[in-house]
Amino acid sequence: MTDYEAVIGLETHIQLNTHSKIFCGCKVDSWGDPPNTNICPVCTGLPGVLPVLNQAVVEKAMRLAAAMHVDRIQPTSYFARKNYFYPDLPKGYQISQYDEPLAVGGSLDVPLDEGESRTVTITKLHIEEDAGKTVRADGRRLIDFNRCGVPLVEMVTGPDLRTADEAAEYLIRLRQLLRWLEISEGDMEKGQLRCDANISIRARGETVLNPKTEIKNVNSIENLRNAIQAEIDRQIREVEAGRRIETWTLDWDEDSETLRKMRAKETEADYRYFREPDLLPIVITDEWEREVIAALPELPLARRSRFVEEYNLPLYDAEILTEERSLADYFERAVALYSGDPKHISNWLMNDVLRIIRSEGILASDLHIKPEHLATLVQMVQDQTITNNTAKELLDRVQGSGEDPAEIVERENLAQVSDESELRDLATRILDANPEQVTTYREGKTTVIGWFVGQVMQATQGKANPRVVKEVLETLLAEE
């Protein structure tokens, strides 16, 4: 059997998280709002209305363009009308960009396994307005215009991806970037990030592009992966059976996990694009572009590499800490306040702090445990001022109250007992009280030492240094 490879390109639409819509003052976020409540004459296309561009949309799109390393942000770009009829498109045309988009060229590096990466190119990046939503109920079409005029960025990748996993990884990295740049939440289930996939296959080693199919309406990264894999498998079966691949548009049915043919794509629709006469060209001065680029944060992959080099972290740690920008910021602030090995901070962050972040569904920047609190806490553990257990309890308490952990330790006398003579007296009393266990130990079942340690810890209310306790017990038990 021939060895096949897939050729995959993704068309993504990103909903920008500006406060108001692209051409009017209505708010963008309609999640959970009743239908047709965030609308006005402009976004519903009443006779006589005109669009006015929201500059914040341009600025957010420019940030994405800069982060996608575009060849150039165009000094002058234009809006165009894409004309077609659909009930949820109230003007009968979508204001988009066409021949002169905001930015051209660009790429995103997608890390693959074993340190490799795939450079995924985009040909252009443009901004446009969203249409409304059609809902079918009781044999009727109901239209919700809330989404009309929500700002979108469209980016289409080159045919650069080769597997379903790579495609999923691209979306994961893109979503990470969107959140990192604070321009979109990138939540696919809420439609903030939408993706259609174009797929063809060819014998490995060939360079031709064969007829492709398009998968639409996939609303999660996992579904995208499954849908692409199913389509690759289908195309291989078809070709092996001697049949041709036809340029279909396919719909992923989430429930049955199968692809459904929506329509055969015979000819491209003619949208009769022409320049939008109601809007001025978008003019981006060098100064504006410089400002946007200067304000751009260090990007996730660059930061990941720096974390490995600068803090000597394992790639695994660096990856998790840079998944989200506020966590990476948090880490670096804590490290700056901590005199020991950054790995200690990383361990605490990845294990205990992340647990709090996830269970509360918040960002690192929302934590009541501030980076200085974490640095103090880890410092106290490393200095053996408090035990691990005490530190873990303190984490939850600080998250609850926002109090300085050093003050709590001081006030409640939580510093651990490391004074050997004090511990020796206590340990002697416990050994004397439990002759049977002592005998067991001396008969060679040394694991019982753990039980003794536990008894001492309990007697000190967890404040004893367990390492010292163990040493003291071992010495006493060896003495007879």
Added chain:
Amino acid sequence: MSAPVVDLPAYEQARRIRDGELTAVGLLQATLKRTEAVEGQQPSSRPYALDAADLEKVHAFINRTEARALQRAEAIDAALAAGEPTGPLAGVPLAVKDNFCVQGTATTAGSKILENFISPYAATAVERLEQAGAVVVGKVNLDEFTFGSSNESSAFLPPVGNPWNPAHVPGGSSGGSTAAVAAGEASLSLGSDTAGSIRQPAAFCGVVGMKPTYGRVSRYGLIAFASSLDCVGPVARNITDTALMMNVIAGPDRRDATAANLAVPDYLAQLDSDLEGMRIGLSPDYFWLKIFDPTTGVLEEQPISPEIEKAVLEAAELLAGRGATIVEDVPMPNTHMGIPVYFVISRVEAASNLHRYDGVKYGFRYGEDTGDLTELYRKSRGAGFGLQPKLRILMGMYVSAEQYEKGYYERALQARTLIRQDFERAFDPEGQYGLDCLLTATTPTTAFKIGAVYGDSVLMQYADMLTVAANHAGVPGISIPAGLDRGGLPIGIQLLGPDFSESRLLQIGRAYERATEDASWRSIRPIVVRNLP
């Protein structure tokens, strides 16, 4: 005998109301009485029959908003009585072309497809006029979606009659506006001009009509025809009223991105200055018309009407007498491309602008429930649009289709640039001509008879051939009454100036008005008001 109050200049009406010599309600009632006398049967979308009396009537209003007007007028009188500030147009009756949204009123654009559309918002220009105290007396007729130069294509008939001879058209598409103002049914009207739609009917009806520079007046709330050509402007009976209205409607608008962010001068301030040092041009390309034969494509030349030519040349002499320098033989070589280029550009934009009328959201929907979406579109648009929108949609779709777009739309845009360059050359202060304005005829002929041209879309379009170039170039133009022809129909002359030169055009227009103050034609009134008590 003093002129009836409704025929006074708007500025004089406003002064009398301000000074307590007249009330807004009094003026409104006089205006409604005049309307009652001249209007005849109300145009509607139903079949109509004309009796003999109706042949003498104007039929300007699609909708009269008397109750709303009365409320406004009473509010203005109350404000004046209380010593509260009112605007410069307090109490002045205003007719609004029915392609502008006026909050809470039907806004039809002359089309059945919008017959039941009540606008929930107001156009910027309307809002500014109402804030200035103007009293909207109603919505006046127009060619359907402004697609015409005679008012005959409106879905609301009988068509508007020219107050100077109701068997003739008032011009279009702002024919309802110019007829209403000429007949004293309103003192001012708000019009729109895409190829000459204010200036051409102003010339036909013997009133002043100005198309400002593109971007000078906000288009927000104007139902779009061709967005890159559409301009909002005033219709009035004299230059001073035009300037007064420009003062109110011009200026930046945060709701229109194409409205120029440029301060507005006081158009009244310079009105009576003399013309010393002004350079006014005459171009042979505006006296000899070059028309492409629609079937052969051969360019044929013909002169404009000799009576109109004479009026233009007399105007030049009068202006020279007031201190202006007349510059002859100014070449405007691309003028003849104005109409063909317009055929392409306006229709591409129109087809797109008409997409939203689909029977889904508002306006006319054919039948009640059809299960089939395409059927809903087809039937609603098929029965809702008249012939003109259909023709323009077809042509617009054709010339913007992927396979033809390069040959038509792109070339038309290039030719539009050439037309713009004609004006830049003529107005370049450092150039050979250094003109302050061009003086031309507004129209090749005076008002033609109802039915004489309608049906020939190409010939009808040529009524705009002297006005359309200004829309392509974006420059301002004004049509000014300049006498009557042998048949007693008004003649209009046109001034075209560089970008944002409205002040100068008004000043030159006012100089002409003063120079012709005593001309005998000035005492002749439109036939529909001549024998009124």
